[in-house]
Amino acid sequence: MERPEKLQQVFGTTLTSHRNKSSLTRENIPPPAKYGGRHTVTLIPGDGIGPELLNHVREVFRFSCVPVDFEVVHVNSAVETEDDINNAITAIRRNGVALKGNIETKHTMAPSVKSRNNLLRTSLDLYANVMHCQSLPGVQTRHKNIDIMIIRENTEGEYSSLEHESVSGVVESLKIITRNNSLRIADYAFKLAREKGRRRVTAVHKANIMKLGDGLFLQCCREVASGYPDITFDSMIVDNTTMQLVSKPQQFDVMVMPNLYGNVVSNVCAGLVGGPGLVPGANYGHVYAVFETATRNTGKSIANRNIANPTAMLLASCMMLDHLKLYDHASSIRNAILNTMNETRLHTADIGGQGTTSEVVQTIMRFIQSKGQLTSEY
Amino acid sequence: NRFQLEMQTVTLIPGDGIGPEISSAVMKIFETAKAPIRWEERNVTAIKGPGGRWMIPPDAKESMDKSKIGLKGPLKTPIAAGHPSMNLLLRKTFDLYANVRPCISIEGYKTPYTDVNLVTIRENTEGEYSGIEHVIVDGVVQSIKLITEDASRRIAEYAFEYARNNQRNSVTAVHKANIMRMSDGLFLRKCREVAENYKDIKFTEMYLDTVCLNMVQDPTQFDVLVMPNLYGDILSDLCAGLIGGLGVTPSGNIGANGVAIFESVHGTAPDIAGLDLANPTALLLSAVMMLRHMGLHDYGNKIQTACFDTIRDKKVLTKDLGGNSKCSEFTADICRRIQDLD
Numbered sequence: 009m010e011r012p013e014k015l016q017q018v019f020g021t022t023l024t025s026h027r028n029k030s031s032l033t034r035e036n037i038p039p040p041a042k043y044g045g046r047h048t049v050t051l052i053p054g055d056g057i058g059p060e061l062l063n064h065v066r067e068v069f070r071f072s073c074v075p076v077d078f079e080v081v082h083v084n085s086a087v088e089t090e091d092d093i094n095n096a097i098t099a100i101r102r103n104g105v106a107l108k109g110n111i112e113t114k115h116t117m118a119p120s121v122k123s124r125n126n127l128l129r130t131s132l133d134l135y136a137n138v139m140h141c142q143s144l145p146g147v148q149t150r151h152k153n154i155d156i157m158i159i160r161e162n163t164e165g166e167y168s169s170l171e172h173e174s175v176s177g178v179v180e181s182l183k184i185i186t187r188n189n190s191l192r193i194a195d196y197a198f199k200l201a202r203e204k205g206r207r208r209v210t211a212v213h214k215a216n217i218m219k220l221g222d223g224l225f226l227q228c229c230r231e232v233a234s235g236y237p238d239i240t241f242d243s244m245i246v247d248n249t250t251m252q253l254v255s256k257p258q259q260f261d262v263m264v265m266p267n268l269y270g271n272v273v274s275n276v277c278a279g280l281v282g283g284p285g286l287v288p289g290a291n292y293g294h295v296y297a298v299f300e301t302a303t304r305n306t307g308k309s310i311a312n313r314n315i316a317n318p319t320a321m322l323l324a325s326c327m328m329l330d331h332l333k334l335y336d337h338a339s340s341i342r343n344a345i346l347n348t349m350n351e352t353r354l355h356t357a358d359i360g361g362q363g364t365t366s367e368v369v370q371t372i373m374r375f376i377q378s379k380g381q382l383t384s385e386y
Numbered sequence: 387n388r389f390q391l392e393m394q395t396v397t398l399i400p401g402d403g404i405g406p407e408i409s410s411a412v413m414k415i416f417e418t419a420k421a422p423i424r425w426e427e428r429n430v431t432a433i434k435g436p437g438g439r440w441m442i443p444p445d446a447k448e449s450m451d452k453s454k455i456g457l458k459g460p461l462k463t464p465i466a467a468g469h470p471s472m473n474l475l476l477r478k479t480f481d482l483y484a485n486v487r488p489c490i491s492i493e494g495y496k497t498p499y500t501d502v503n504l505v506t507i508r509e510n511t512e513g514e515y516s517g518i519e520h521v522i523v524d525g526v527v528q529s530i531k532l533i534t535e536d537a538s539r540r541i542a543e544y545a546f547e548y549a550r551n552n553q554r555n556s557v558t559a560v561h562k563a564n565i566m567r568m569s570d571g572l573f574l575r576k577c578r579e580v581a582e583n584y585k586d587i588k589f590t591e592m593y594l595d596t597v598c599l600n601m602v603q604d605p606t607q608f609d610v611l612v613m614p615n616l617y618g619d620i621l622s623d624l625c626a627g628l629i630g631g632l633g634v635t636p637s638g639n640i641g642a643n644g645v646a647i648f649e650s651v652h653g654t655a656p657d658i659a660g661l662d663l664a665n666p667t668a669l670l671l672s673a674v675m676m677l678r679h680m681g682l683h684d685y686g687n688k689i690q691t692a693c694f695d696t697i698r699d700k701k702v703l704t705k706d707l708g709g710n711s712k713c714s715e716f717t718a719d720i721c722r723r724i725q726d727l728d
Contacts, residue, residue: 115574119567126565150498166514166531171568177535181569183514187525214616220519221529247620251627254602255497268562272620275595279602303599 044075047332050099050106051078055085056306058109060314061321064369065107068322071373073382074329074337079103083124085112093124097131106298107328109321110306122169125304130163132298134291135189136196137162139274139302146350147282147359154281157206157262159197160270161225162291164189167267185221185266190228196292197229197264198236209233211243212265212273225266250276278303285317285358288324290331297331299324314364317356319345322372344375394680397449398425401459403654404664409459411666411717412673415692418721421677421685426453430461430472442472442479450480455680456647457673460654477510482639482647483537484544485510485618488675489625492634494698495707499628504608506625507548508618509541510639515615533569533614538576544640545577545612546584552678556588557581560597560613560621573614597621601628626651633706636671638679646679648672662712665704667693670720692723 051066053059069076081099083092093111100106111124128134137160143152170182194211201209211229215222226243233241244252246269252259253276263273278287289302301320310316322345329338348354348371355361356368377383400409416423428446435441450456461472476482485508491500518530542559549557559577563570574591581589592600594617600607601621605628611621626635632652639647650668658664670693677686696702702719703709 113564115563115571119571122567123564166562167565169565169567171566173568179533179569179572181531181533181566183529183531185527185529214619217515217517218519218529220521220527224525224527247623250598250620250624251631254499254624254627255631268616269620271562271595272598275598276602276624279599283603284599303595305596305599 046075046077047105047334048077048079048103049328049332050096050103050108051080052083052096052106052108052111053080054083054109054306055112056110056308056311057316058306060312060365061301061316061318062107062109064318064365065321065325067369068341068373068376069325071383072337072341072376073384074334076329076332076334078107083111085114085124088117088121090127093127097128100128100132100296100298104296105328105331106296107325108298108300110300110304112306112308119171126167126169128298129291130167132293132296133163134293134296134298135161135163135192136292137270137274137289138200138292139277139287139289141274141277141281141287141302143281144286144346144349147286147355149280149282151257151280154257154277156257156260156277157200157204158270158274158277159193159200159262159264160274161189161193161266162270163267165267183218183221183268185224187224187228190225190266191232194229194232194264197262198232198239201239201262202236206239206262208240208242208261210249210260210263211241212246212249212263212269213243214246214269216245222266229264246272249273253277253280275303283317283358284320285356286319286323288320288327290324290327297328299328299331314366315357316365317358318365318369318372319349322369340376340379341372344372344379347375348372393422393424394455395424395426395449395453396676397446397453397456398427399430399446399456399458399461400427401654402462403460403656403659405459405461405654407660407662407713408650408664408666408669409457411713412457412670414717415670415689415720415724416673419685419689419692419724421682421689430458430476432472432475440475442475447479450645450647454644454646455676456645457669457676458647458649459669460650460652462654476647477639480641480645480647481511481643482641482645483509483511484541484640485622486548486638486640486675487622487625487635487651489622489629489635491629492694492697494694494700495630495634497628497630499605502605502625502628504605504625505548505552505554505610506618506622507541507545507610507612508622509537509612509614510618511615512537513615515619531566531569531616533572535572535576538573538614539580542577542580542612545610546580546587549587549610550584554587554610556590556609557584558590558592558597558608558611560592560594560611560617562594562617564593570614577612594621598624601625632668633665634667634671636668636675638672638675646676648676648679662714663705664713665706666713666717667697667707688724688727689720692720692727695723696720 081096113123139158141156143154166183168184213222284303284305287302291298326338326342354363400406430442432440488505491502512532514531516532561570637651674686674690696719702711702715
């Protein structure tokens, strides 16, 4: 009388990493595909290092004959109107999936000009930001054996963009926590934990101070936890969490939290495993999915110098391929990336090496070719 | 300097749990160093004043108003006592607007991070901790984050003054003005304005997430960090974690009217209270911070050197530092070194 979850665990990662990846977000919806089995994906180059990294993704995809066509939508961060970002949102609604670079938010513009990235996330209701931080054997870091999944609520909390100046010199910024979104994200976290065979979910909060807001979030997590007796649930206050992360990060398994703490914790964890150039991130909604680097850096200071680390963006594109059920392509590219990272030690400057972006990408493509798969000519 | 010879009064609040024993350790060390400090012990258990409002005992307030300087051990957090936390009460009573935590790697107490030398300055009166929350409709809660021009200017001015007085090179404002355009935007503008008056100090701005990202990879790039309440809470604990935790981190709270209260930020540790096992380092380093604040740098340096030497030597460490010595032995070792330094 085996429970289905137990069977999944017996077969281990091979089964879970391939088959049911999209079961969480798109139970009955097949991935959108155009004629001839080719997918169309919206591509938003963004600013800074976004355009060059996404060009490398296209290069690798072209080389590996990945059946994905990109519909490129540019979003100009220097204009005040929201036409560009609305076009991007429409394109994503049409295609269902997107890969994006970060769109800069310029401080010189009026406060009414909201973050384009945030607008995209809230309009498409991409409520779950998922990041998997793992220590990579080829990368030198202070802490080893880190394996943390961070699930961050992505649409509300401190990012509600509701601010007003009630009295001159006094600004109020509203943080909104709702029962629905808290239950939704907690549910996502526990479902994902079960699917991946993880043992423990930790809710990160500050409910001792924000008793109503974070208190509600915590309560929702507890409610959802009661439906998953096989998974241990505990909670930790955010400041203690960061202290624990820098001293003993190995104690954490799956973490779930509201928006702002998610920002802090995901950046701390990315730093612990080697930096912003390594970790991919995914934003999932019920219908749409958008992939990007986990820490969403624009990287203006290193743009167009051929020194940016392409790993995070390439791994994000692999997550996207998994989402489109193109598992073989995803595995092939991912293995090539990890081999390049671990074996050939061709590292970019952010992880202590002297390699250029193009050298890393060329090596990845050589690995893909050496595995004997169909490739086009370089 | 004539003032160094005059005895100055400091209000001492031993606190609960291990508070009394670590306070005695500090007093003993100060006595050995012949620091010109006269301790005035006070208790701050909340009492209900006229009108039903909770307040700190009047003799404690009087002492602090006169001495202006306080040293405080850990206070018990009351559960269901009906009154707010004592820390909150102290903060409100003396308008303690700046929380300052210097985080310096302690040679001899190994953590994965070496050469940390930064200071976090956190606005401590408003921001996300305004305590204003409402249930809008069932299932929707709104928490209000308050940022005011005055508080932002005040904390920015303190940060730059601190940097100047302590020979620090740069001040970095930590914010999330890309998302919280108006509130953090206001905070940032005030910091920029104040920076204009301190051209000798380098001013930079950095997003909270970028600070976190860089802090755990290379903390040496940071100097003085100034930020609103919540970010300060998180970052100051993160930095404490880098150097070894709350048991070795000093902290100071600066108030209006020249009041300053220095404190250890760890808990009361009731399980080891009274057993001579506690580590007085955090309170001692806070007391050193206090001496520097009062201009008594020589005494501060002497005591700090003795403390760090004891830790580096590793012969008489308390349990939390990896040894198995008593608090009194640790204290005695520091006293011995102070005498040798003289």
